[in-house]
Amino acid sequence: MSAMDLDVAVIGGGPSGLAAATELRRLGVGRVVVLERFGVAGGIPRHCGHPPFGMREFRRVLTGPAYARRLVGTALAAGVEIRTRCTVTAIRPGGVLELATTDGAETLAAKRILLATGNRETTRAAALVPGLRPVGVMNTAALQSFLYEEGRSPFSRPVIVGSEMVAYSAVLSCRRHGIRPAAMVESRGRVQGPRFYALANRMFGVPLVTGAEIVAIEGKTRVTGLRLREASGAERRIDCDGVIFSGRFTPEAALARASGLALDAGTLGPEIDGAFRSSDPCVFVAGNVLHPVETAGYCWAEGRRIAGRIAADLAGEAPAAAPVPLTLGPGLRYAVPQRLVAGEGPVTLNLRAEGAAKGRLVLAEPSGRELAAASVSAAPEASLRLDVPALDVLPGQLVVRLDREG
C-alpha cells in the first residue's frame, strides 16, 4: 500500500484526535491513522486518575485512564490505525509529514492532516517565576504522571500555584495519594473559576491564598519553601517540599510553529477558519491546541464535529470564498475560529475574556450591524460561546466585542 493511500493522518492521540479519527471512519473515510508520540494513546486523561470523565461520550463516570482506554478501544473498533512512539517532526505543504519512529526517520503523505497536539501548563521558567531552581518544581501533569503512571509520590507537602480547575485536579490527585498540599496560591484576587471552587479548599484543608505574588522559590537542591508577598504587602514563607505550577495552559504548538502555520497571538495556537482549516488548506486543527483549555469532553465533541468538515472537504465540498478575519474588542483574549468563510456554518465561536465576563457578546460588521449576539455570564478562565448562523455574504472585516454590564 503506497503512502498516498492515507486519507487522513491525525497528529496526536488525545480525546479530540481519537474522536475525529473514529468519526471519520464512521463517515466512511478509508484509511485513517493516528500518530501518537507516547507509547500509549489517550492524551492527558491517561494520567488524570480521578473521575469524572466520559459522561458526554459514554454516559458513564470514568477515571481518566479508563476513559483514555475506552477512547482508544472505540477508535480501533472503528478501524482507525494507531501508531505509537511516532513523533511528527515537520508538516510539509501538500500533506507530507516527516516522522521520527523507533526505526529512524520516515516520510508519510496523506490527503488531509488533522493537527491535535493538545496543550500544556505554563512552566515556572516561562512564567519567569523568581527564586532558586531546586528539584521538586513541576506542573500538575508531571505530578499526575508520577502518581498514576509511575506509581510514586514526588513529595509530601507541596504548594499548588494557581486556582483554575486543574489546580483542584491536583488537590484530588494529592489527596488520593496521601499528599497534603500546604497551600494553594493564586496571584490574582480570586479563584480562577466559579467562586464555589473555594469551598473545596475548606473541604480538603488546603488554605487558599489569593492576591499573593511569589517572591522566591527556596531550596538549594530540593524545594524547602516558598516566599510570598501578600496583597497587604506583608511577606511570608510557606514551608513545603514541592511546588506545583498548575494551569495557565498554552497550546503545544511547536510543530505548527516550526511548520510555518499561521498562529494566533491570543491563543498562541494555529489560526483556523469556521471549518477548522489552518493557513495550510490540507491541515485541519482540533482540540486544546486551539483553545487553552477545554475539558476532554469538549475536545471529544469538537473532534467529532471536525471529522464532518474533513469528510466534506475530502468529498470536494470546500467553499471558494476567502476567509474574513475577526477583530477582537477590548477585554477579549481570543476568539476561535479566527476567520469565517461566507456560506460555511453555522459556527460556534469559542472566546475568552480577561477575568470574569458578564454582559452581551456581539459579532458585528464594522458599520455596527449585528450578525449574532448572546448574553454571557462567566467566571474567570471560563470560555464564552457565541453561535453564529451560516452567513452567505460577509463584509471584509468582522468585529467581536463584549459589552460589559455594570
Next chain:
Amino acid sequence: MAEADVDVAIIGAGVVGCAMARRFALEGAKVAVIEAGTDILSGASKANSAILHTGFDAPPGSLELGCMQAAYDEYMQIRAAMNLPVLETGAMVAAWTDEEEARLPDLLAQAHGNGVADAEIIGREAVLAREPQIAPGIRAALLVPREYLIDPWSAPLAYATQAKMLGARFLFGAPVTSAERAGGTWRLEAGGETVTARSVVNCAGNQGDRIEALLLGASRFEIRPRKGQFVVFDKASGALLRTILLPVPNDRTKGVVLTRTVFGNLLVGPTAEEQEDRDRPDVTRPELEALVAKAAELVPALAGMPVAAVYAGLRPATEQKDYRVHAVPEMGYYCAGGIRSTGLTAALGIARHVFALWDGAAVPPADPPVPVMPNLAEHLPRDWQAPGHDGIVCHCEMVTGREIRAALDSPLPPGDFGGLRRRTRCAMGRCQGFNCLARIATLSEGRLRAPIVPEDKA
C-alpha cells in the same frame, strides 16, 4: 609518613577542575578530584553562554588571553576525536550609537594586536545582509569570524571522562573541611573520606579564596560573586540569528550577549550583578524581563517568542580582572582562581599553564584513551534519527531512552537530575518536564546520588 594516595588532588570539578584533571592525568600524574556538589559542573560552570572565544577583546598580554588562545587551539585539535560539536557562527560586536561605532576601530586594533587577524569592521548593509532579522538601527559591527559555539557541558564532561579513563578518582558530595600538610604531603578531609596528596590544585571557583585560606592560612584574593542570569527562547527562535551578537564591552563585563546555542535555541544573557551570597543564584523577574526585552530590541522578531528556560549562575570574580593563578611549590599548592567568564574557553589552557608550574614528575602514558561523547547538537545527527532506539522520552529535546540509559551507564554517570539533564538534554526544553519528568525519575531510580524523588518516597 606513608606515601600519598595521589600526586595531585584537584579541588573542584567545574570546567577548570575537569580540564585540570585531564591535563595531569594525560601527563601521567595520579589524580583525585574532590567536588562538594553531587556532580561535575555544579557551580559556576553550569551557567555560561557556551562561546568558544578567540580572545579578540581580552586584555593584551594577559594570562587570560594566553590561556584562551592555547585552549582554543587545543579544543579544535581534540574535538573531532571526542565528537564535540562546534557551530561556526562568528560573532559581531554590534554598534548601535555614534559613540559605540567610534569605539570599533580601537576594538579592531585590539583584536589584531591579540593575533585575531581576520577580525574586520563591516558596515550596516553588510550586517543586515548577514543578519536580516537584526533591528534596523544597527550602525556597524566588528565581525570576528572564528568566535564559535560549543556544547558547554559535553566538553568538560569529555575532559573529566578522559581523566577518569586514565585512572583519576572522583569524590562527590565532598566539601573539603580540613587540610593539613606534613612531610611534604597534604591530608585532606572531604565528605567523610581522607585523601593524601603531594600537591593540591585549587579549582574551587566561588569557594576558591576560602579553600586557599583553609590550606595556606590566608588567601591572596577575595571572591566577589557576580551573578549572571540567562533566558533561553523556544527553539522556534533558532532560525532568527546565525551570528553571536555581542555589545560593545565595558571594563567590568562583556555585557549582554544574544546568541544561538548548539541545541537550536537563542540565548540572551548574562546580567552582571554583584552580590555577597555565594550560594544563591536566584533568578529574578525584573532582570529576566529586561533580558527578554533586550533580545526583542536586538531582533524584533523575538517579540512574543515563548521562553523555554531561565537560569542563573555566580561567576567567581575577584578584586582584579585577570585570573588569580599562582603557585607555592614549597607548599605543594597551586591555584586557578578567579576564572570568571572565560573559563569554558580557557580551561584547557589554564590546565596546561598550571601543569607547567607544577614541580612534580610524571611519565605520560602511551596512547591515552579518548572518550567519544554522545552528540547533543542540533546541526549534527542525533540519536533519535538512528534506528533501534526504544522510543523518545523527552519530546521537546528529542531524547531517547537509549541516550538516557547510556548516560547512566557512562564512565562518569550523572550524580543528580541537573547532571542527567546536561548529559542528555532531557527536560531541558519548552515543557520543562511536563511530559517526561516522572518517566525520567523512574528511569534514573537508584542511579543518582541525589535522586529526583527522595529515597523515603521511592
